[in-house]
Structures are given as C-alpha cells and as structure tokens.
Amino acid sequence: MEFVKPEDILDIEGIQADFPILSREVRPGVGLVYLDSTATTQKPIQVISKMDDYYRMANANIHRGIHTLAEEATALFEEARGKVARFINAPSEKQVIFTRNTTESINLVAQTWGRAMLKSGDVIVLTEMEHHSNLIPWQMLAAEKNLQLEFIPVDADGYLDLDEYEHLLNLGPKLVSFTHMSNVLGTINPAKVITQMAQSSGAIVLIDGAQSVPHFPVDVQALNPDFLVFSAHKMCGPTGVGVLYGKKTLLDEMPPFLGGGDMIKSVELRSFSFNAVPHKFEAGTPAIAEAIGFGAAIDYLQYIGLDRIAAQEQVLVEYAIERMSEVPGVTVYGPAAKDRGGVTSFNVQGIHAHDVAQILDGDGIAIRAGHHCAMPLHEKLNIPASARASYYLYNSISDIDKLINSIYRAKKIFKI
Numbered sequence: 001m002e003f004v005k006p007e008d009i010l011d012i013e014g015i016q017a018d019f020p021i022l023s024r025e026v027r028p029g030v031g032l033v034y035l036d037s038t039a040t041t042q043k044p045i046q047v048i049s050k051m052d053d054y055y056r057m058a059n060a061n062i063h064r065g066i067h068t069l070a071e072e073a074t075a076l077f078e079e080a081r082g083k084v085a086r087f088i089n090a091p092s093e094k095q096v097i098f099t100r101n102t103t104e105s106i107n108l109v110a111q112t113w114g115r116a117m118l119k120s121g122d123v124i125v126l127t128e129m130e131h132h133s134n135l136i137p138w139q140m141l142a143a144e145k146n147l148q149l150e151f152i153p154v155d156a157d158g159y160l161d162l163d164e165y166e167h168l169l170n171l172g173p174k175l176v177s178f179t180h181m182s183n184v185l186g187t188i189n190p191a192k193v194i195t196q197m198a199q200s201s202g203a204i205v206l207i208d209g210a211q212s213v214p215h216f217p218v219d220v221q222a223l224n225p226d227f228l229v230f231s232a233h234k235m236c237g238p239t240g241v242g243v244l245y246g247k248k249t250l251l252d253e254m255p256p257f258l259g260g261g262d263m264i265k266s267v268e269l270r271s272f273s274f275n276a277v278p279h280k281f282e283a284g285t286p287a288i289a290e291a292i293g294f295g296a297a298i299d300y301l302q303y304i305g306l307d308r309i310a311a312q313e314q315v316l317v318e319y320a321i322e323r324m325s326e327v328p329g330v331t332v333y334g335p336a337a338k339d340r341g342g343v344t345s346f347n348v349q350g351i352h353a354h355d356v357a358q359i360l361d362g363d364g365i366a367i368r369a370g371h372h373c374a375m376p377l378h379e380k381l382n383i384p385a386s387a388r389a390s391y392y393l394y395n396s397i398s399d400i401d402k403l404i405n406s407i408y409r410a411k412k413i414f415k416i
C-alpha cells in the first residue's frame, strides 16, 4: 500500500528540532520516541522561551498593580485569552475562562450551572466512552441532587449508537455532555449532529474537547456547543492552565465557582458582589506564566496549521493501524482510521499491557498502558487494560516502524 508520507505534509524534522526533549536519550545510546501525546504533549522551544522571558522580564501579579510590570503581565495574560478566543472562533474573549485544566472546567460547570439549574429527577446524558473527568463530576452531582445518568452506548467498532441516543433524548435530558474525541479509541464523534439533536430537544450541551481542540480545527460558532472545555498541556502548552468556553447568557446567569480575590466587584464584611465574566470564575492569582505560554503554543500550532496537523495525524494513524494489524496476536481497538484521530489502543495476546509498555520503554518508546482514565469503557471492551500509542505533529513514520519492531521484540521475550 502506498502512503502519503507525513514528511510530504509537514517538515517533521524541522518540527522535531523545535522540541528540545525529542533529542534527548532516555538512557545512553537510546533515543526517545514519544508516543504518549494523548496524555500530554511535548513543548516547543517557542513556548519554553516565552515563559522564560516572562519570568525574566515581566513577572508580576495581574489585574492588581499599576506599575509597569503589572501592566505588562496583565496585557500578556489578556493577550493569551484573545489568542484562545480566536483559535476556537469564540464570539468574544469574555467567553474564555482560564481554569487549571479540562477536569476543573467540567467541575466548574457541574458545581455552578449544574447545582443551580438541575433538580431531583433531572436526566443527564453522557456516553460510555467518557474520560473519568466527564463522568465523576456528574456522578457527584447526581448523588447530591438525585439526578438520573444515562449513557449513549458504544458499539463493537467504537462508534456511538445514535439510534439509542435518539431514544434517550425522549427522556428530556437537561444536559448532554460528551467527548469530541475518545482518548482510548480515537473515535471522532459527530459533535455537530449530537449537539443539534440535544439542543432541539431542549438540552444544554457540553463538549469535552481535550482531545479534539489540539488536533483539528474546532469552531464554536459552527459547532454551537453551550460549553467547550480543553487543556493547554495537550496542545504544546504548559500544564496548569485549561479553558472553559461558554455561551455568554449561560455564563452570566451561573453563580461563581470559587470565592476570593479577582472574582469580586465589591466586598463588605458579610457580603460581596461578583465581577463580570470571565473574572467571575477566576478567583485568586491564576497560572499567569502558563497562560502566556499557552498563547505561544497557539501561535505555534497556527503557524504549522491545524488542517495540516490533522492531515499528518491521519496518515500516521492509518499507517499504524495497517502495521499493527499485520502483527499476529495484536488487537487494535476503535473505528476505521478515517473516523479517528491519532490514537491507537491495542493489546498483544498473552502479554499484559504494562509489560508491553515496559519492554517498549527499554527501546526508548514512551506509550501509556492501563485504563487511560476510562475504566467503564475498558469494562465495555471486556479488557482490564490496553497499551496506547498516540501521535502528534512531531511524529514520523519511522517512529511507528520502531514501535512495531519493539512489539515484535516483546513477543520474542514472551516467546509468543
């Protein structure tokens, strides 16, 4: 089979040179092959330098001081918010709230919108392929408020069962919350269809964009979710900063999340009034350097081009599935390459996923093994764990060839 090489789409070597960590050795003589970008991505020098510059030259608290550094830091922080807003085509920067990560963004919605708007007996629809971050916050709220949780099933090929979804909508859910792309199966869910169906039955929609926003263009005005959440660290940015995008009317009517500095308008000893969005939801000193680094990550991704990143990942995942399927005893979970992003979760018959990951690590290949924070999905697949190789803009065909060779080595060690 003839493959378009990722090198035909992107200058992979040039991109790899931007990521200092990719040139390190894991141990003497063993180079790093990083295939764990679904867990967190590596950071280009452009992001590292931007954060370093900030700490060297502009470090100050924001929204408080009137000295030069404070004003510069505030401007850089708010500039980053603008970059995020334009990246997802948000109508206004005010609709972009900085949180710590996807998990905190979902908890924010559950604890503010959910607590204020939902009442006993209300139905929430999730899917069987959710990450724990889009499961536990709703389970906690359901226990507190006596809500009913329902789940769109995943079929044997890793697709959501939309007929069953239609039935669930007859229950009149108040919220439909689903992952845009599965972190295990790689399935890219038909987010627009799911959103339209939910909204025409009167439900609010939250899209978990942790695995979609970093990998292909996501336009909130085209998709029209009520909420979209994602994390900087999965898109070449630093850890410690994430995003909650929301529709303005909803954000305005939601009560605040955490109380403290920056989220208030005025304070008396026994009462307070809160600030307007986005500050209403940003109590305390935020991750300033990280937000600024996030802005640099967005610049970097836009410079490379999200369309091209998606096209390159498509080539990689197609090649990976093809090569893995040739290895006797290897099962790859999830849909056809055309319907997924750069994720391949697999098992090698007779070898536990943790052992596979350990042997691969011996060859410098970093993958994740376990349940990937999606235990119910693994239960559904009837497996205790899987090994997962995932791909991003700095990966090449040769990384996948090394992965396959290492899988063969694992089989040899286990005499399979």
Ligand code: C6P
Pocket: 038, 039, 040, 101, 102, 103, 104, 131, 133, 134, 179, 181, 182, 183, 208, 210, 211, 231, 368, 372, 373
């Ligand atoms: N998945 C993985 O290895 P945080 O940790 O808050 O940045 O992201 C949580 C999260 C939410 N939704 C999806 C679909 C995700 O994939 C993740 C993070 C990583 O699969 C770390 S557990």
